Amino acid sequence: MNIFTGSDQTSVEPRLICKPTALAKYLLQQCSSLARPRLASWPRGDPHLQTLSSLLCGQLRHTLEFTRDHLLLRDGGIVALDWAVGTRQGGTSKWKRWEGRKEQQSEGKLGCFSSTPPILLLIPQSWGGTTPHLQMLCHQATRQGFYVVMFRPRGTAGCPLTKARLTEFGDPADLEQAVQYIHSRHPSSMLLAVSEGSGSGILLSYLGECGSSTYLTAAAAISPVLLGQLWFETAMPPIYRSGALFQRKLLLDRYSSSFKAVIDVDRALSCSTLKDFEETLFCSSAQIQQRTSMPRVSSLNSALRPGSHAQQGVAASAAWTLGERAYAAKNWDSYWDRNEPLRDADEVAVPVLCICSRDDPILPPASTLPLPLFQNNPYFLLLMTDKGGHCGFTLEGHDKVKEGSSGNEEVEESNWSHAVVLEYFRAVADFLGREARDVAHCGGAQGEFSQSEHKNRSSNRAPPRRRRTNTMKRPRPQAPGQSSGNAEEGNFMWRRSYTR
CATH class of the missing domain: 3.40.50.1820 (Alpha/Beta hydrolase fold, catalytic domain)
Incomplete structure (x- = not known):
């Protein structure tokens, strides 16, 4: 091989x-x-x-x-x-x-x-x-x-x-x-x-x-x-799509009474694709119609407006632990800006x-x-x-x-x-x-992965940050002084500098 x-x-x-x-x-x-x-x-x-x-x-x-x-x-x-x-x-x-x-x-x-x-x-x-x-x-x-x-x-x-x-x-x-x-x-x-x-x-x-x-x-x-986005948008054979949807809907239906104040549970349970189901659960663009049609019977319901912490069932005191995910994504594309695996x-x-x-x-x-x-x-x-x-x-x-x-x-x-x-x-x-x-x-000799170590030292003790949008589309930049020939040779020292 x-x-x-x-x-x-x-x-x-x-x-x-x-x-x-x-x-x-x-x-x-x-x-x-x-x-x-x-x-x-x-x-x-x-x-x-x-x-x-x-x-x-x-x-x-x-x-x-x-x-x-x-x-x-x-x-x-x-x-x-x-x-x-x-x-x-x-x-x-x-x-x-x-x-x-x-x-x-x-x-x-x-x-x-x-x-x-x-x-x-x-x-x-x-x-x-x-x-x-x-x-x-x-x-x-x-x-x-x-x-x-x-x-x-x-x-x-x-x-x-x-x-x-x-x-x-x-x-x-x-x-x-x-x-x-x-x-x-x-x-x-x-x-x-x-x-x-x-x-x-x-x-x-x-x-x-x-x-x-x-x-x-x-x-x-x-x-x-x-x-992730491509997977949700690609048509899946019916038997697998139905199985995956059934598992997800079973969970939602079990806690439907708890979620009714947050999302349109009936609409989610009627979805026929994984994309529609995911979008209904997590994107505010799919929830606007449900929010505008809800009767304003209490101050709690009126607090369920776009961008509110209550919309996600999260107290304001805990919102800092969730970052941007304390709010529903604005639309399908913004949802994947923060959730694309790579x-x-x-x-x-x-x-x-x-x-x-x-x-x-x-x-x-x-x-x-x-x-x-x-x-x-x-x-x-x-x-x-x-x-x-x-x-x-x-x-x-x-x-x-x-x-x-x-x-x-x-x-x-x-x-x-x-x-x-x-x-x-x-x-x-x-x-x-x-x-x-x-x-x-060797007494701590320099290695091929010192680029990662050098980068993380510069941010040592920094608080965790939410990353930018999808970066996997561009090649990984080489470290200063590292030639493509050395990379092909594989002279790597697989060391990490722990930053927390």
Whole structure:
């Protein structure tokens, strides 16, 4: 397998499209799964069959045990963090706690993870449900010694909704507070994150807004939504559009009485496309008609005017924590000015692996992928396959679940993207450890990524700022004195200067 810097490759093997840095070359050397596609062929490899199976069908749905932490946010909302702690044995009601991490670490399976188990943060689809695909990744990660925690956005998966406010597609504020909380609980553990499908919206937004201040060491996105506005505006096959809308409407209908003073719930529930539904929820241009038709029966209703904090169910005292998102977006375009996942891509300071398939039936065509981002930004890597569906990537001749000798259910390595992601995290951790040792040995030698360090030092101790509009359309500028030849050589020192 080679590193491709163009888009005209037609090889049937997975293609790694990225800037040829030292990390990219190291991944090719250390990640054997990159050169081992063995993806299932038809009929099992049919993109629709893989997609539906990964999102709806699976034998792992009720075999995992979680313990939940509720996190109170600054604006009074609540998100949940589900920690994987055990698995049900052989279809019985008994649960087995995972206590084998130390034994797994002693066997050297985790490499540089052996001292302290890393934490893997899983970010589900934007509607918050746990798919069999994500359940399988949870199983695989825990078997390999990761501590796994699943992020639950406000109001989803049984998480109580204490504010009449839902999370916008690319709003990373809740995720940022969750990451800070996890780090405070486990300060010595490496923190990694992987998103599934539309969950990439908040993960990529978070990485861009936090920049080098993030506590994450690396991230991955399986079948990510890289261009949010395009995804909402592209026609989706009816079966997937109906499923996604049903999940979103189910959440809204559950709290309809709380939202009726804020949005036109009936209009939202009658929407037939994801675009209309999202616009009705978050854009004031779609709410003007509803506001003007509301009877002015109280001072509270009259306070629901464009731009008021009450319009979003947020007290004025908490509005500063939300910034511009304390107000509904003026229109559809302004909504994406602040929510496009890659709007701050040039601020990302940790490696991000995106795994995509050309036959994905849910995402826009592969020809719309922002390839210049991966060709020019050393932090972004795109792993492209010809088949795999949406969050599918099933391996040939493997079953999802097998019976162990003790009668316990065990997960076989049946998903190629899971194997790649976990191997990628181990390789990145090992690579960064080597780089840190080299820097210490050289007494802090200058490196290729000193541009990021220099930039962040100049803004040290500065308060978090809301970014500008979409910046991923332009190439990342080179640091002063850095030639394109050096960039091609990949003489990088992957260091970060933490600004908070």
